[in-house]
Amino acid sequence: MTVLSVDDVHIGYGRGRRRVHAVRGATFEVAEGRACGIVGESGSGKSTLARAVAGLARVDAGRITVHGAPPAPRPGPGGVRMVFQDPVRSLNPRRRLLDIVAEPLRIAGTPAAAAREQAGRMMRDVGMDPDDFGARLPADISGGQAQRIAIARALAAEPSVLVADEPVSGLDISVQAGIVNLLHELTAGRATALLFISHDLSVVQTLCDQVVVVNGGRVEEQGDTADVFGRPATGYTRELVAAAPDF
Template sequence: MAGTGEAHLLVDAEGTVLSVRHLQVEYRTPGGVVHAVSDVSFDVRPGETLGLVGESGCGKSTTGKAVLRLEKLAGGQVVYRGQDLASAKRGTLRPLRRKLQMIFQDPVSSLNPRRSVRELVVEGLTIAGRPAAERREAADRVLADVGLDPERFGPLRPRQLSGGQAQRVAIARALAIRPDLIVCDEPVSALDVSVQAQIVNLLHDLKDEHALTLVFISHDLSVVRSVCDRVMVMYLGRICEVGDVDSVFAAPAHPYTRALLDSVPRRRAAGGFPGPALEGDIPSPLDPPSGCRFRTRCPLATERCAVEVPEVRAVGDGHFAACHHADAPADLGRVPVSV
C-alpha cells in the first residue's frame, strides 16, 4: 500500500499498539506460489476493535496469524509498540508473546483434551512466570470473569463443555496472562446464534474491563457491525476498503464491499445498493488477476483495472478505498440499511 494510500496509516508511533507495513505472506506449493497476503498495511489504535472481513480465502485469518508471527512472513514490518516483530529473534519474541494472544475459531481443538479447565488456564500463568502461590487464585478469578464458576467448571475436561463454554475457557486462557492485544479469529462462527450474542457481549465487557485492543476476524457482517470500531475489507490478499464501521456500512466506496453488504438479508430485502450482484468465484491465489484483483468479478471494471493496481486513497473522513472508481458508487443511489 504505497503512495497516497499510506496517509491514513502514518500516525504518531505512540498512538498505535500495532503498525503493519507492506505485509506479505506466501506459500510454496507443487502448483506454484500462493500469494496469501500482498502488500497489506494498517494500524491498530489503543483500545479499539479493528474488524477484518471478507470471503473465505481473502487472507484475513492469515493476516491475523502473521502479525503474531504464527505464520512466516515473506516481507514487510509488524511493529508492536515500537518493536519490530517481523525481525525479532526468539529471545526477544518470547516475552512479547505474553502481550499478544489469539483466540481461535474452534475452541475445543485449541484446548488440550487431557487437561482440566483450571489446568489449562494455570498453564498459561506458569509460562508467563507467575508465582505458584498465585496461579490457582488468578485462574479462578479469570474463569469467573468469563462467566464460569471455577468450582463447577475448573475440574472439567474440554470434551465435557458446550461450544460456548469452551470458547469462554479459550478467552480465559488468553486473558490470564494479561495481554495487551488479542487477535480473535472467527471466535463465534462455530456457535449457535444465541451463544454468539453471549460471547460478543462478553468480549465487549472484557475489552473495557481489561483495557484490551482487539483485531476481530469475521465473515459475519452483523457481528462486525456490533463489535468493531473500524473495519478493513480484504479480497484475495489485498485491502479493498478501510474506515469507521458506520461510514463503511452506510456508504461503501468499493464494489466488493457493496457486494458483501448486499449479501446480508435485511439489506437485500430493503433494496441494497443498485447495480449488478457479485457473481463468479474468487480467483486462485496461485494466479491472481493483474491490476485490481477484484476486476474479474467487478461490474465497474475497465481496461485500467487490468493493468494498474489501485492505491488506497481517501474517499471521506477516515474512510479509504483501493478502487479506480471509488467515486462511482455515489452515483448508484446508495440505500443505507442497518445490518
C-alpha cells in the same frame, strides 16, 4: 495510543507457478482498547493475516509490530494471544479447566498458587465459576463454554493484542451474542487491542470500532465500521454488504 501496526505486509505460500500470494501490501493500525474487524470472502487472506499478527505465519515483506516490536506469541505485556475458531480442539483434553486458564500465567513466571488464584478470577470474569467448572475437563462443557475458557486463557496474562479468528462461527446463534459481548467487555476494560476476523458483517458491526475489508489478499478499504458499511467506497465492499443476510 497505537498498539498494533501492520505496514505493507506481504505473505505468500509455495514456490514458482504454484506460489499463492495470500496477503498483498496490507497496512492498518489498531489502538489500545479498540476492536478492528477483518472481513472478506473465504480465501481473501483474513486468517493468514491473523496468524501473521499472532506470530504464527512468516511475513515475506513489510512489518508487523506491537508497541514497536515484532509480535510475540506469548502472554504478558507486549505479547499477542489468539482465540481460535474451534474452541474444543484448542483446549488440552487431558487438563482441568482451571489449569488450562492458569497455563499462560505459569509460562510468564507466576508462582503456581498465584497463577491458580488469578486464573480463578479470570474464569469468574467470563462467567465460569471455578468452584463449579475448575476441575472439569473440556469434554465436560459445551462449545460456548469452551470458547469462554479459551478467551479466559488468552486474556489471563494481559497480552497487548488479542487475535480472534472466527471465534463464534461454530456456535449456536443464541450463544454468539454472549461471546461477542464478552469480548467487547474484557478487551475494552483491559485496554487490549482486538483483531477480530469474521465473515459475519453484522457481528463485526456490533463489536468493532473499525473495519478492514480484504479482497484477494489486498486491503480494499478501511475506516470506521459505520462509515465503511454505511457508505462503501468500492464496488467489492458494496457487493459484500449487499450479500450479507439480515444486514
